[in-house]
Amino acid sequence: MTADVLALASDHGALELKALLKTHAESLGLTVVDLGTHGTESVDYPDVADAMAAALKDGTASRGVLLCGTGIGISIAANRHPFIRAALVHDAYGARLCREHNDANVLVLGGRTTGPEIAKQCLELFLSTPFEGGRHQRRVDKMNKTP
Template identity: 50%
Template structure:
């Protein structure tokens, strides 16, 4: 699977932890930045990850900022994007199983690296349930 990942300065360190995990799990990683801890504006990186998904260059995406809130808000403005802010495994599983989330958002200042890695594993391993959930997703637009 091709996974696009992006962060702002507030999520850079956690992004650097998640990238090796993705590679270890056998995924192709598309790192759209940022590439250091210098202050940047998160909406641009959300846009870059969304563009990767909307163009089918990536299958799924991960966005990380300080809280994950800004990234999720910026990503969800794009048609066809279902970005879910998750801070533990249960919401990660439900975001995939019930909502077919195609972008996982996390906050580095909220979620530690160990928990974040388990969230990523759960999110990537959980299939969409379809059925009644698909009908509900179709009501989004």
């Protein structure tokens, strides 16, 4: 598993933003694994979230970005997986804190609710911000426990 590999996936509601973020991530020197979708035909976001979970679990990528129309549905679907910490963010502050405090491994954005420049800024912060650890580690450890 390498930190230079990013998995990227969306449903049909965020194709444009996914394409923009793929290009941006590649311009930052990352290898992007595009898990789909690749067309405008309706797909179910739980299936997209499952594909992301599989890519992270098997080591295809170390982090991921998920997108749907609002980001809400796909973040709920992704967080069903015990090793996923998917954070729906709307701005740079959230993108930074989801890494610093929550050790998020999946950034979630809404294709219909997030502008392109904000999305690029969120991606950059998500990729460059380290986990702070400390008092936050015990909280992440609690989230990592399987019920």
